[in-house]
Amino acid sequence: MSNEKKPLVGVLSIQGAFEEHQACLEASGCRTKQIRTVADMTEGGEALDGMVLPGGESTAMGLIGTATKESGGKSVWDALRDFIEVDKKPTWGTCAGMILLAERCVGASAVIQDGQALIGGMDILVCRNYFGSQVSSFEMATPPPPTSGGEDGGMASPYPGVFIRAPAILSAGQEVTVLGKVVATPCRQAAVVLEELERKIEKGETVVQMGVVDALERDGSQLRHREVVKASPCETGEEKKELEQDASIELPGAADGSNAREVICAVRKSNLLCTAFHPELTNDHRWHQYFAQMVKESVASA
Numbered sequence: 001m002s003n004e005k006k007p008l009v010g011v012l013s014i015q016g017a018f019e020e021h022q023a024c025l026e027a028s029g030c031r032t033k034q035i036r037t038v039a040d041m042t043e044g045g046e047a048l049d050g051m052v053l054p055g056g057e058s059t060a061m062g063l064i065g066t067a068t069k070e071s072g073g074k075s076v077w078d079a080l081r082d083f084i085e086v087d088k089k090p091t092w093g094t095c096a097g098m099i100l101l102a103e104r105c106v107g108a109s110a111v112i113q114d115g116q117a118l119i120g121g122m123d124i125l126v127c128r129n130y131f132g133s134q135v136s137s138f139e140m141a142t143p144p145p146p147t148s149g150g151e152d153g154g155m156a157s158p159y160p161g162v163f164i165r166a167p168a169i170l171s172a173g174q175e176v177t178v179l180g181k182v183v184a185t186p187c188r189q190a191a192v193v194l195e196e197l198e199r200k201i202e203k204g205e206t207v208v209q210m211g212v213v214d215a216l217e218r219d220g221s222q223l224r225h226r227e228v229v230k231a232s233p234c235e236t237g238e239e240k241k242e243l244e245q246d247a248s249i250e251l252p253g254a255a256d257g258s259n260a261r262e263v264i265c266a267v268r269k270s271n272l273l274c275t276a277f278h279p280e281l282t283n284d285h286r287w288h289q290y291f292a293q294m295v296k297e298s299v300a301s302a
């Protein structure tokens with residue numbers, strides 16, 4: 001394929017392994033461009049065909065991404081929201097990048113007013129640092145991306161998931177396709193967050209900011225607090241119906257009587273892809289090939 005025909009994928013280059021993402025994307029038939037500003041997204045006369053948001057530290061990335069308004073009054077986050085919601089371009093968040101694409105986040109930074117600066121778009125509830133601290137980073141077998149079944153009829157080998165202080169997806173909306181689940185024990189801090197969240201869901205409490213336990217939902221460009229309720233079995237018909245409409249958060253239960261839970265590690269919703277792990281840190285390019293295919297299909301249908 002000549003260079004002209006290869007799709008152009010932007011890689012947010014504020015933090016993290018953006019060069020490694022570029023190498024994997026280029027090995028998967030894409031051209032890449034480092035993106036730090038709104039101007040980077042638009043200048044050069046060629047529109048980006050997709051974007052990758054790498055891992056890093058989502059609080060810091062949020063602060064940087066919303067800090068500067070460029071010409072037209074837009075921050076990088078505003079431009080990314082347009083890219084995702086208006087242009088409907090394929091966008092993939094890995095680890096911290098996944099947190100940024102989430103609509104809701106628990107364990108968000110307690111020191112930031114109005115919580116974490118999420119870009120949003122993916123109807124998922126994520127728990128930051130579910131799998132542990134930086135020192136307890138690890139590799140674990142995860143389900144491979146859907147297309148990698150190929151000719152062997154879906155018998156593809158597991159994908160080596162590299163988890164670095166990684167978030168987990170606790171629940172996903174009905175329109176979200178779950179592409180991978182793993183069973184894992186939350187780290188101590190995440191266990192406290194989950195316990196608190198469960199208690200609040202059980203009591204039908206409204207979850208507002210409370211230390212590291214924040215449940216936030218983005219509404220347009222604003223973050224707003226989301227009411228977390230769970231219908232109790234004794235509710236009357238009318239009340240129950242009303243509650244059920246709101247009760248979209250259900251936490252995964254304990255997997256086997258231990259503290260381990262079955263959590264989601266990869267999801268797709270139309271033009272958005274999220275993985276909790278770091279595919280750019282392995283030599284296995286199947287997830288980059290899967291995303292490159294999303295981008296190529298989007299270019300072909302434009």
Ligand SMILES: NC(=O)CC[C@H](N)C(=O)O
Nearest residue numbers: 055056057058095096165
């Ligand atoms: N490797 C990563 O991207 C870590 C994410 C980080 N724990 C956060 O919450 O932002």
